[in-house]
Amino acid sequence: MSYHFEFNWLAQYYPEIVKGIGITLQLILIGAVLGIALGIACAWARALGPAWLKPIVATYVELIRNTPFLIQLFFIFFGLPSLGLQLGELQAANIAMVVNLGAYSCEIIRAGIQSTAKGQFEAGASLAMTPFETFRHVVLVPSLQRIWPALSSQVVIVMLGSSVVSQIAAEDLTFAANFIQSRTFRAFEAYMVSTAIYLILAILLRQALAVIGSFIFPRRAAR
Amino acid sequence: MTEFTLWDILRNLLLATRWTIVLSLVSFVGGGAVGLLLLFARISARKAVRVFARCYIELFQGTPLLMQLFIAFFGLGLFGIAVPAWLAAGVALILWAASFLAEIWRGCVEAIAKGQWEASASLGMGRLQQMRYVILPQAMRIAIPPTVGFSVQVIKGTALTSIIGFVELSKAGTVVTNATFQPFTVYGLVALIYFALCWPLSKSSQILERKLNVAHRNH
Amino acid sequence: MSLIEITEVRKSFGPNEVLKGINLDVEPGEVIAIIGKSGSGKSTLLRCINGLEMISGGSISVAGAQLLDDQLHLKTLRLKVGMIFQQFNLFPHLTVGGNVILSQTVVKKTAAKTAEAMARKMLDRVGLGHKFDAYPDELSGGQQQRVAIARALAMEPIALLCDEITSALDPELVAEVLAVVRELAAEGMTLLMVTHEMKFARDVCSRVVFMHQGRVHEIGPPGEVFSNPQTPELKQFLGVH
Ligand SMILES: Nc1ncnc2c1ncn2[C@@H]1O[C@H](COP(=O)(O)OP(=O)(O)OP(=O)(O)O)[C@@H](O)[C@H]1O
Ligand SMILES: [Mg+2]
Numbered sequence: 001m002s003y004h005f006e007f008n009w010l011a012q013y014y015p016e017i018v019k020g021i022g023i024t025l026q027l028i029l030i031g032a033v034l035g036i037a038l039g040i041a042c043a044w045a046r047a048l049g050p051a052w053l054k055p056i057v058a059t060y061v062e063l064i065r066n067t068p069f070l071i072q073l074f075f076i077f078f079g080l081p082s083l084g085l086q087l088g089e090l091q092a093a094n095i096a097m098v099v100n101l102g103a104y105s106c107e108i109i110r111a112g113i114q115s116t117a118k119g120q121f122e123a124g125a126s127l128a129m130t131p132f133e134t135f136r137h138v139v140l141v142p143s144l145q146r147i148w149p150a151l152s153s154q155v156v157i158v159m160l161g162s163s164v165v166s167q168i169a170a171e172d173l174t175f176a177a178n179f180i181q182s183r184t185f186r187a188f189e190a191y192m193v194s195t196a197i198y199l200i201l202a203i204l205l206r207q208a209l210a211v212i213g214s215f216i217f218p219r220r221a222a223r
Numbered sequence: 224m225t226e227f228t229l230w231d232i233l234r235n236l237l238l239a240t241r242w243t244i245v246l247s248l249v250s251f252v253g254g255g256a257v258g259l260l261l262l263f264a265r266i267s268a269r270k271a272v273r274v275f276a277r278c279y280i281e282l283f284q285g286t287p288l289l290m291q292l293f294i295a296f297f298g299l300g301l302f303g304i305a306v307p308a309w310l311a312a313g314v315a316l317i318l319w320a321a322s323f324l325a326e327i328w329r330g331c332v333e334a335i336a337k338g339q340w341e342a343s344a345s346l347g348m349g350r351l352q353q354m355r356y357v358i359l360p361q362a363m364r365i366a367i368p369p370t371v372g373f374s375v376q377v378i379k380g381t382a383l384t385s386i387i388g389f390v391e392l393s394k395a396g397t398v399v400t401n402a403t404f405q406p407f408t409v410y411g412l413v414a415l416i417y418f419a420l421c422w423p424l425s426k427s428s429q430i431l432e433r434k435l436n437v438a439h440r441n442h
Numbered sequence: 443m444s445l446i447e448i449t450e451v452r453k454s455f456g457p458n459e460v461l462k463g464i465n466l467d468v469e470p471g472e473v474i475a476i477i478g479k480s481g482s483g484k485s486t487l488l489r490c491i492n493g494l495e496m497i498s499g500g501s502i503s504v505a506g507a508q509l510l511d512d513q514l515h516l517k518t519l520r521l522k523v524g525m526i527f528q529q530f531n532l533f534p535h536l537t538v539g540g541n542v543i544l545s546q547t548v549v550k551k552t553a554a555k556t557a558e559a560m561a562r563k564m565l566d567r568v569g570l571g572h573k574f575d576a577y578p579d580e581l582s583g584g585q586q587q588r589v590a591i592a593r594a595l596a597m598e599p600i601a602l603l604c605d606e607i608t609s610a611l612d613p614e615l616v617a618e619v620l621a622v623v624r625e626l627a628a629e630g631m632t633l634l635m636v637t638h639e640m641k642f643a644r645d646v647c648s649r650v651v652f653m654h655q656g657r658v659h660e661i662g663p664p665g666e667v668f669s670n671p672q673t674p675e676l677k678q679f680l681g682v683h
Binding site: 338348349 | 492493494513516517520521524525527529530531532533534535544545548549550590593594597
């Protein structure tokens with residue numbers, strides 16, 4: 001192999017990369033916060049909510065979990081305007097990520113709720129709490145604590161999956177790599193560098209989530 | 224301009240779906256084979272081998288599949304071969320799927336009680352014999368539901384190969400959209416076709432899982 | 443030369459030294475009971491003799507087979523000495539017959555027919571010939587433990603190690619397992635057993651080993667050890683004053 005690796009372009013193009021990292025981080029931050037919130041709401045609906053709501057939420061969750069994120073993104077960005085809903089790239093990307101993570105975290109959180117000992121619900125009821133109050137004050141936090149590792153992995157997966165938002169011209173890290181390779185014709189190097197950055201982001205994100213977890217759940221009895 | 228009926232759109236999409244299915248099968252089977260090797264490496268008695276497998280898994284699970292596809296596409300090109308999209312797609316998906324399957328299966332192997340290793344060792348079995356006759360037959364039972372579940376991820380993963388130009392369902396969706404200017408209908412149909420492929424697998428994975436849990440409780 | 447020679451055996455888990463120089467020679471046909479407080483290292487000693495743990499110092503040999511950390515030596519050693527576990531550890535995916543046949547065909551390369559005949563013979567010996575096609579989860583704990591004994595015997599070991607093999611059993615099932623062990627002893631099998639069944643030890647064993655803090659603290663025939671304990675630790679353990 002007589003290929004010469006060249007990384008001189010880094011000096012010129014690092015602002016694009018930094019900007020791309022910023023957008024990727026912003027996407028996952030909004031996606032994670034709103035996505036998990038949506039997931040909690042849906043998990044409540046599926047596990048304990050009113051009967052009419054359950055099939056609606058179930059359909060949403062199954063539709064999202066059984067279709068590619070890329071198609072969800074295209075549907076939102078290209079398809080919804082024909083219903084009169086015009087979205088910017090970043091808006092569409094944000095919505096797609098929230099909707100996507102919402103469905104996955106719903107299932108993860110629901111599993112946590114369902115693994116709660118029956119006695120917890122009964123204890124809540126015996127203290128005259130309504131089912132929702134029991135959910136809110138007794139069940140939710142221990143459930144989240146149990147599934148926090150699984151939820152964290154899902155957030156990392158969604159962050160890595162966000163690289164396809166470059167396909168609707170949202171200017172994330174992958175977009176920067178595409179841009180650089182089209183200018184420098186150093187495709188392999190550009191993608192190597194961005195892949196390495198993604199790897200670092202994934203590791204840091206996982207650690208950040210672990211820290212956040214130990215912050216939200218300070219030494220509460222698990223299991 | 225020609226008018227496209229719904230049937231025209233659907234027919235074109237379904238024709239492309241064949242390639243989604245073929246690529247999914249190749250990736251799943253190939254990923255399973257590589258994943259099995261990786262599993263053995265991951266639980267090898269030799270530390271260097273274990274570390275290698277761990278790094279491999281960390282690398283492929285810690286980076287976007289899209290990047291892996293780009294690198295396969297442009298990286299294989301460095302060897303002076305013109306890489307067709309299907310080859311890059313297949314290679315990347317196989318290596319990617321292997322990392323996940325190996326990790327899923329490792330969980331199943333580790334779920335087998337330590338006593339099974341000890342009892343088989345005390346009967347004089349070597350490591351490979353223990354795996355072959357005692358551990359894997361038990362691990363396989365519990366590995367089936369999550370493995371079926373992962374096949375859904377593989378099918379969805381193939382959508383990304385459209386980005387490096389492999390013509391499968393997603394790519395067909397874009398092509399048909401550009402011809403018909405009906406993105407809502409086309410992407411809606413594309414989503415439904417993916418759903419039709421994935422949902423039965425998701426559902427069977429859940430059912431198998433539930434059966435296994437019931438069987439477990441009856442012990 | 444004794445059948446089992448345990449010389450100055452030391453074993454540490456990290457900084458924690460669990461065996462602090464064990465010496466024990468066992469003659470063919472001897473039945474040895476090992477007693478002692480929880481954590482005194484009884485299980486660890488048995489596991490070392492079977493090569494499930496590697497020793498940090500000293501040496502162990504069984505009928506000339508040395509304990510060394512490579513597959514070949516381990517296999518040779520394990521063919522001479524079988525082990526029965528507290529939790530039975532039957533292979534749940536195989537029938538009772540399959541459990542007893544597997545290691546014969548895989549490890550000793552015995553022909554399938556011969557292995558099956560041996561399996562039936564050993565299962566008959568523990569009184570479970572009729573359960574050949576049952577699965578382990580269809581058996582009681584006592585039956586499972588007897589299958590585990592048949593499985594070990596089918597490998598034709600020279601000695602058997604038993605680590606609290608009745609501790610996981612309901613009280614009413616203990617007797618059937620002990621009866622099998624008693625018979626083995628009567629037939630001249632060399633046995634090393636960790637046990638809390640003091641009456642059984644007194645009746646059946648040729649010698650009793652009292653372990654304390656990783657050492658052989660007292661050793662002797664059951665009559666002496668039980669009736670006339672020398673050290674305060676053993677007296678306290680036996681509850682005599
Ligand atoms: N795998 C291990 N790793 C670290 N420490 C261990 C391990 N196995 C045993 N130990 C320690 O070694 C010591 C002796 O353990 P061992 O199981 O031999 O005791 P024992 O006499 O069999 O006790 P028991 O009557 O409770 O079975 C204990 O302090 C235990 O914590
Ligand atoms: Mg013990």
